Amino acid sequence: MTQTPNAAPMPPHPIVALDQVTKRFPGVVANDRVSFELWPGEVHVLLGENGAGKSTLVGMLSGLQLPDEGGVLVEGREVRIASPARALELGIGTVFQHSMLVPSLSVVDNMALGGPWWSRPDRAGVARRMAAVCAEIGVAIDPEARVGSLSLGEQQQVEIVRALMRGSRVLILDEATAMLTPKGAEDLGALMGRLTRLGIAVVFITHKLNEALAFGHRITVLRLGRKVGEIAPERLVALGPAAATAEIVRLMFGTHAGTEAAGGPPRARPAGAPLLDIEGLAVDDASVPVAGIDLSVAPGEIVGLAGIDGNGQKQFAEALAGQRRLAAGRIRLGGEAIERLDVGGRRERGLRYVTDDRLGEGTVGSFPISLNLLLKQVGEAPFWRHGIEQPEAIATHARRLVGEYDVRTPGIETAIGKLSGGNIQKALLARELSGQARAVIFAKPTYGLDVQNIRATRQRIREAADRGLAVILISTDLEEVLELSDRVAVMSRGRIVGVVDNNAEARSRVGELMSGVTA
């Protein structure tokens, strides 16, 4: 599995290096005297739990941040990468963790962006080169589609393709596989292999250790802003996957963490009248029309919704939550019809939606955590009385949830956008699972989270079901669906193509359904 680097003799300098860099943000030291070397022909994996400082580190290579202390070296010479434009000039291309696409522009226009002002964007040429790259990594993207209409997974594919099209000699992928299907991630891994053989260096950030071991040559582990270990290529090969995993987990979380197996005790299969009942739901949508969805969920039941990203999961979830108009169909919650209610009405009746778009629709990045935790209850007692904010009640509520859900933050007044991805997700869970919840829809709840946060989040989902909530779990990660669900529904091209009980045959049945083998 693990390969040795491909470049022939070792060059005298790394392509890019960070020398003892420190970067501080209000309240945190995001990078504390970190050194980092990137050699040609290598995939250098960067690991670390949520908030460890990975994105900050690559931000200094891609021109988003300037280090407070320490130097950046490109081919042994000290440089100042003060803007993304400068980074591109130096041949450093980046796929950022948070989308860097313009939603209102088409895919080609996003890729063409950045030429001389008065020139015409070369749309035909871009589309041609795009098609070539797409073919190479085995993805299909409609060049004319408006980016805003694509799912997050599709947007991530667009960004990867764009970075590859630029022909950079350093490619940074910040959690680029988070939204890809296992097959998509594998194709990307193979592509990284081919690129490194051409002498390109890749920085690969991921939370999936199996990917790190399969695609990486060198591994660096960050923890709380410090570099706590580096595994050189020779040693990585010598260790073998099992020993390497153990070592990495030890580095990431300290000695005692992460050894017990994931997954709680097997739960009794719940039965009873359905709590959430969906009948003939249909949504009009230009890219993926959704039709004929029938699904019912019993109290205490987790129904997994598996499928390749972009097959109507987003449209379905939003329609269910009330963010999109239904073209047809009925939704009943505890026997009461709710399809005519708006988002607030459905929430009041106990329907909750944990979105996968944490920073977009899930939270208001510039608002403090305390308000984000009440975003859907603005104006309600006891937090507001006669339209007047009750700071004491709001703060108490926030402190309780922050503690209960282990949101790591400098304070409850910190703007939520400044937290790392994992902590934003915890805050979101805290908001949606507290109060009078009866049915919850989770959309890709663990995407972008580190191993520990994934475990904590899955535990929350299990607990929610144990409390008698009806749970729909939308995920592109089949392992997750199989680990948590009682039943698995498979979605393909806007329809549910099959529902199977989660037993020994489930994996192969779901696989068949996903790949289009008829039921």
Added chain:
Amino acid sequence: MSGLFTEAFLTSLVLGALTAGLPLMLAGLGEQISEKAGVLNIGIEGMMLFGAYLGFLVAYATGSVWLGFLGGGLGGMLVAAPMALFCIRMGLSQIVIGIALTLGAEGLTALLHHFQFAQSYPRLPAVETLAIPGLSAIPVIGPALFDRPPIVYLAVLAVAATAYVFRSTQLGLALQAAGDKPAALDAAGVDVVRVRTFAVFSTGFLAGIGGAFMSQVGAGIFVPFMTNGAGFIGIVLAMQARGRPLWVLAGALLFGACLSATTALQVAGVSIPTDVIQMLPFAAVLMVLVLFGRRASLPPALGTHYVRGAR
């Protein structure tokens, strides 16, 4: 009332719509460029007024209409410069600075005008028109639309040119990105500050010419506060047009028609109190907002300052 729809009445109605609508169109077009790039340009009223003043002054001093318009555009850009500096570079509130610039321009032009023309009120000669052969012979709309000063034709061409820039140039993409997601534009290697600065200066130039049109063509004279809210109507036009220059043109003519309808009615002998006349365009603004306000869509980054790497 039988003689209401005479040819003379209709011609004056269409002509009035054009004369009153053209400055609105230039303001709306300018504002649209700023808004597309994510800048809410409230200073546009001040830019128009300063353009009206400087345009008049230059035209009066040099006797050249063309230099007058150029002066008007420059005047608008002079007011745009502090906007670019304070809001785009330094990140101060676009609303506060915009209001300050408008108030400043109002005071300054009134003061300068007062000192300069305390005794005499010079008038500019009527601007020469350019008849387009053939089209100008059409009854009613011929003389009203196709026998106009050349700047009118240029202004309409500017609408087409803007539409072309928006749709088919890198600059158009960059403007759109600056208003929708500046971080993405920055990541693509384009300087957000430069794009927005360009947008604000374009707004100043177009609004300034619009103001100069009011003083040089519309009135033939500069009067303090003469733009009288035209810039603000331009803001409404830009918001309603949702990024489409052609809609600005259509909306401006509609507002222009409202403005001129009352004058035309007076020509036809229907008497209406002047207070009502002056209210009409604003009533029209309110109407449009009530009817279509919901559908106005604004760029997500409108009015915000872009800081790289902040979150």
